Amino acid sequence: MQLEVIGVGGAGCRIADAIRAAEPTDHSFLTDIVAFDTDENDLNRTVIPESNRSRYGPDNIDGGLEGDLERGRTVGRDHADDLLESVDRPTSGAADGILVAVGLGGATGGGAVPALVSTLQQRSDAPVYVLATLPADREFDAAADASGGGPRASDSIAPDDAPPRPNAAANAVATLERLDGVASAIITFDNEDWLRPGEALADGRDRCNRELATRIAAIFAGGGGSAGSVAQTVIDASDIRRIAGDQSAVITLGYGDQTVETSGSRFGLGLLSAEPDVDTSEAVSAIETVVRKGIRGKLTLECDPETAERGLLIVGGPPAWLNRRAIAEGRRTLESAIDGSGILGGDAPRPDGDRVFAAVVLAGVESDRIAELRTVVDRADRADQAD
Numbered sequence: 001m002q003l004e005v006i007g008v009g010g011a012g013c014r015i016a017d018a019i020r021a022a023e024p025t026d027h028s029f030l031t032d033i034v035a036f037d038t039d040e041n042d043l044n045r046t047v048i049p050e051s052n053r054s055r056y057g058p059d060n061i062d063g064g065l066e067g068d069l070e071r072g073r074t075v076g077r078d079h080a081d082d083l084l085e086s087v088d089r090p091t092s093g094a095a096d097g098i099l100v101a102v103g104l105g106g107a108t109g110g111g112a113v114p115a116l117v118s119t120l121q122q123r124s125d126a127p128v129y130v131l132a133t134l135p136a137d138r139e140f141d142a143a144a145d146a147s148g149g150g151p152r153a154s155d156s157i158a159p160d161d162a163p164p165r166p167n168a169a170a171n172a173v174a175t176l177e178r179l180d181g182v183a184s185a186i187i188t189f190d191n192e193d194w195l196r197p198g199e200a201l202a203d204g205r206d207r208c209n210r211e212l213a214t215r216i217a218a219i220f221a222g223g224g225g226s227a228g229s230v231a232q233t234v235i236d237a238s239d240i241r242r243i244a245g246d247q248s249a250v251i252t253l254g255y256g257d258q259t260v261e262t263s264g265s266r267f268g269l270g271l272l273s274a275e276p277d278v279d280t281s282e283a284v285s286a287i288e289t290v291v292r293k294g295i296r297g298k299l300t301l302e303c304d305p306e307t308a309e310r311g312l313l314i315v316g317g318p319p320a321w322l323n324r325r326a327i328a329e330g331r332r333t334l335e336s337a338i339d340g341s342g343i344l345g346g347d348a349p350r351p352d353g354d355r356v357f358a359a360v361v362l363a364g365v366e367s368d369r370i371a372e373l374r375t376v377v378d379r380a381d382r383a384d385q386a387d
């Protein structure tokens, strides 16, 4: 399918950059990529062309809106309409989906995205998906330590490190609530789970963004229309729409891949043969492995796959490796892993690829992590009232 990507705030713009870098060379799927931020420095660090970037909001702000979500909402509401006109979006009409990327926890992205998504929904028939990161505990815990008289969090933070964000959990929960009923679906990525123990966000975020972008490309690049090879079962924009729904379902993504031999026949005839000589049992085993990883491995938001209402499986890779029976079996594996009713499966040939992959979409999941963030916020509210 054809996807427009809009990044808002520091995280959103960096994630938009990463998605652009992850676009397969043999399979373009992106229309326009645009970036919006109140923070000029962050915006200038993106590789998105200048004509596709827009700085907005009050002048003379250094470092964004520093976590003040109410301010972010006001600024976002004031600019939501103009922002879309302030950048070049020449091919946006060709998009059959829009993905708005944002880090929940800050003020700029979290403040603006509900208004922006609502504007986009009014202006376009295409679904508007939100791609949202959830904050890691260390962001708000470090801030709490600092205000509690212990070692100041800022003492241990390098100059280019992300600032502590005392409001991150509260902002994330509030923005998620505002997106409910506005976003077509909310694809989530939990920084807490993906950052390594003790790792600062600034050190781990590029790796996290690459992981996330790989999954987004695997799902949205789909299987149809590739130069070399067309999928047997193409997953198109309406399939993704069916699985994602239009009721702001929480979505988590799974992924597994394995590098495979693509140099042609192992007997040295590769240069002469167009199709590499792939052993069926090797192909079946590669697909089984990546499907298992995709369903049972690490998800972008941890949850029990059984809670999912709908699921999608895309198996991709060099065409000679895409064994039909193994892909059909993978679909049945997904079907038995989730409790819901809607399952779709397809393949995505990547003639230039060197790996077999499985990308999994689980939609309508129940997440302990989101419940946990709500509890953190409730506890903080109660403590405030007691003071």
Ligand SMILES: Nc1nc2c(ncn2[C@@H]2O[C@H](COP(=O)(O)OP(=O)(O)OP(=O)(O)O)[C@@H](O)[C@H]2O)c(=O)[nH]1
Pocket: 008, 009, 010, 011, 012, 014, 015, 038, 039, 063, 064, 065, 066, 067, 068, 102, 103, 104, 105, 106, 107, 108, 109, 110, 133, 134, 135, 136, 139, 162, 165, 168, 189, 191, 201, 205, 206, 208, 209
């Ligand atoms: N995965 C990932 N998460 C990030 C990244 N940068 C920030 N985050 C997360 O996103 C949240 C919001 O941070 P930003 O996107 O920098 O905030 P903002 O929208 O620019 O808002 P303000 O800076 O407060 O005006 C943070 O609390 C982090 O949890 C990133 O590059 N990757």
Ligand SMILES: [Mg+2]
Pocket: 009, 010, 039, 042, 063, 064, 065, 106, 108
């Ligand atoms: Mg910022």
